[in-house]
Amino acid sequence: MDKLRLIIWREYLAKVRNKSFIIMTILSPLLIVGMIILIAYLTKINDSESKIIAVLDQSAFFQDKFQPGKAISYVHFEDIDLEAAQDSVKALQYDGLLFIPNAANVDLVAQNMFFYSEDNPSTGTTAAMESIIQGVLREQRMENLGVSNTTFQKIEKEFNLKLASFDGGVNLKGVNEMKAFIGGAFGYAIMMFIIIYGGFVMRSVIEEKTSRIIEVIISSVKPFYLMLGKIIGTSLAGITQFAIWMISSGVLLFICVLLLGINPEALYVSPEMTGAEMAQLPTDLDENFIAYAQEALQIPWALLLLSFIVYFVLGYLIYSSIYAAIGAAVDNETDTQQFIFPIILPLMLGIYIGFFSVFGNPHGPIAVGFSLFPLTSPIVMLMRLPGGIGEGGVPVWQLLLSLILLIMTFLAIVWLASKIYRVGILMYGKKPTYRELYKWLKY
């Protein structure tokens, strides 16, 4: 055990003292924060750019309806014909011309309305105009039908289907998605960690092979301990890096928000929203915010964190021992491609299955299947778990079965990988085939 500790410590130091590792650790948060600031800044610019649209209204239906908003200002043309208006819009370099012809009724007018512009207008611009026109159309049609505006207001009330679970709890729309998203973030973190640090383990094995120190080491310790020490040491370095990233990104982001006065909310609100929608948004949020917050609090965080740790440790050990075996089987990194693809495949599958199937239906057959299959379960099960376990969540037997399968796979894979590793580290000079790897298992 002393030797294992020595190996872990050496691998850890070798990793954290590595120059490129240090540079990555320092630069990554700067890059991430830089990106966020850039996005926020660009969004702000986009927001502040307002469009000027000329309105040539020959009818009588749209007086004063086009009021300048945040994103679009309207300029009203009067007493000129269409051609002249088009020329002036071009001359004045306005962003477009809305032409409203005259006709007997509002429907005829609407049919012949046109929007002229140099480029294709953005959907936000057309949506804004359409919303105004739609409003006027509705009013006019109601008047024709003899329905007053106030009557209509009474009729037109938004309807939301209330959701409840059988035990009487309140269900909220989009909660499944929110929960799966939280689980997905955990699953995604596991995948990234495996790919990055599994690769480190592999390269470190290859380095030992090419520098030929391997024989010196395994004449002192069992290859299995070396492999285990390497995997643990590298993952500790990884956790260190992750922790530094989290803390420094958080601090940096906080400082930037304070200094630059960027509103983080600006990142979440689409700049294309019309004024009406903008106005609607906060009230909507207010109404449901507490409910969603309650729902978020109801997510079994303790269970989720515990499962994250268990699935993370087992999943990482499974994959990184495969990475170690690959590193032992080859002589240089270019030979690893053929072996790496089959490893990444289940990871990607887990993520995509998660996003496309588990988000919509966390307890459907596909979600269940992939959360039991040990190579994808660390990702998919975590996406399902925010719904809790037991009734309404993941059935307990599924969680247990998934864990048992994972542990069995872990034992089998580590055993197989250490066999390949033991033989591979002493094999030089040729690129092995799968058949040879199979033969090594029997040595």
Next chain:
Amino acid sequence: MQNMLVADTVSKFYGKHKALSDVSLEIPENSIYGLLGPNGAGKTTFIRIINQITFPDEGQILFKGKPLHPKDVARIGYLPEERGLYKSMKVGEQALYLSQLKGVPKIEAKKRLKEWFDRFEIGPWWNKKIQELSKGMAQKVQFIVTVLHEPELLIFDEPFSGFDPINANLIKNEILRLKENGTSIIFSTHRMESVEELCEHIALIHKSEKILDGKLSDIKKAYRKNRFTVDLKSNQDLDTAKILEKDIAIVHNEYDAKEEIQHLTLQLPCDETREVLHLLSDLGTVYRFEEVVPTVNEIFIQTVNEREQHG
């Protein structure tokens, strides 16, 4: 003398390939043992079995009379043929790490390292990385790492490859000193002439089998052919060779006209030399009279040939 290591009908297979076949050896304590044979004969496999890097499929190894135990690795030092150290690790740190892996406490390892660094006059390298050192320098570090845990059995695979003559001599003297201090040493090499003078015992390995082993002096005795080389300055006008031919078989005959010396190789019927010497000294001055002792290389080739002829 007690045996340091005994191999008892050890066999090792890789799939269908036989890497070692029923090899039995006895390596005496406090001696230098030569494990000789061409590349691919199975020497490295045998050494890896002693180091418990691989394990025999049949037979067993006894270390000081007891079956080899995983803990015994701390009592064995191994310099592999493929030398290697962590390139980006500092010399001192690395040597400490490797000797700690062999079970030497850190403080003790540091003390011993300082002594070795002083002895080899490489103190200033302590904080250098291996990649900054030349190949020969790295080899010195590797040698120190191999012996630092003061093993009872030292195994050198191709000990002198990679050293320049000066350093090879330095290492040779260090190895002899270790032997004086009671260490048992195994040399494994395909360059038999390089260790011939150092080894007291040898084993010849050929195509995964041991074909010959024993005390080097005994083996040489057994392979003697009663051949002698003679350098003779004749005091006769007659052709000395012609005179000798009557009584003795001459294998080789060459006359050095410049030095006026006759170089002869004689084949005697037995190792009785009195008569021959008598005869020779009648013919002139004998500058040299020496038995032709076969080299290990010659013995090896002869043994292999004999085995192949016999099936």
